[in-house]
Amino acid sequence: MDDTYLTIVSSSQGIYKDKGSKFLSFAFPVSSVEEAMQLIDGKRKEYHDARHVCYAYMLGKDRINFRTNDDGEPSGTAGKPILGQINSKQLTDILIVVVRYFGGVLLGTGGLILAYKNAAMEALAVAKIEQRVVERTYTVMFDYAAMNEVMRVIKDNQLTICSQTQTEKCKLLIAVRQSIEEQVVKRLSQIRSLKIE
Numbered sequence: 001m002d003d004t005y006l007t008i009v010s011s012s013q014g015i016y017k018d019k020g021s022k023f024l025s026f027a028f029p030v031s032s033v034e035e036a037m038q039l040i041d042g043k044r045k046e047y048h049d050a051r052h053v054c055y056a057y058m059l060g061k062d063r064i065n066f067r068t069n070d071d072g073e074p075s076g077t078a079g080k081p082i083l084g085q086i087n088s089k090q091l092t093d094i095l096i097v098v099v100r101y102f103g104g105v106l107l108g109t110g111g112l113i114l115a116y117k118n119a120a121m122e123a124l125a126v127a128k129i130e131q132r133v134v135e136r137t138y139t140v141m142f143d144y145a146a147m148n149e150v151m152r153v154i155k156d157n158q159l160t161i162c163s164q165t166q167t168e169k170c171k172l173l174i175a176v177r178q179s180i181e182e183q184v185v186k187r188l189s190q191i192r193s194l195k196i197e
Helices: 033-046 079-088 108-125 144-156 178-189
Strands: 004-008 012-018 021-029 052-059 065-069 094-101 129-133 135-142 160-166 170-177
Touching: 004 021, 012 108, 021 033, 021 108, 033 052, 033 094, 052 079, 065 079, 079 094, 079 108, 094 108, 135 144, 135 178, 144 170, 144 178, 170 178
Parallel strands: none
Antiparallel strands: 004 129, 012 021, 021 094, 052 065, 052 094, 135 170, 160 170
């Protein structure tokens, strides 16, 4: 099972012009539909005088939660080409908003598809893309005597220790990759005196 995915590190923007129309594009890293909708509403308020505010987003490692919106443009001419750019780079947890200022000349269906595609491409061209790992964090508590066993599991599986505290018991917060989660939990739970949550 692959437990990695691609997303953008921070927001970026681009601009595309065609026959007097201006297409301002904005790419954002997002982790929920609510977050995406807030950003879209924000752009609608900020560019209240624009003719169209179109968008597409993709959420989740499995890339099955997505939505497109043409905002009054002919069906399939804005949201789909924006989503096409997200898909061409296999990205997720991303929102791209394209704001259009009409320049007085109709672009036609083909022209619109090309313009929204190019606008989305411009925002992605300057975005920093990174590969992330799907991880889950666990808190493990154990007696000091079990330290070597615990550290062996951590080293064998190349786990990340997020934090550690030591009172009468040792307490570690560890990040476990999704693909090895089952085997790591199984190995840790075999250590005497260890509690995992």
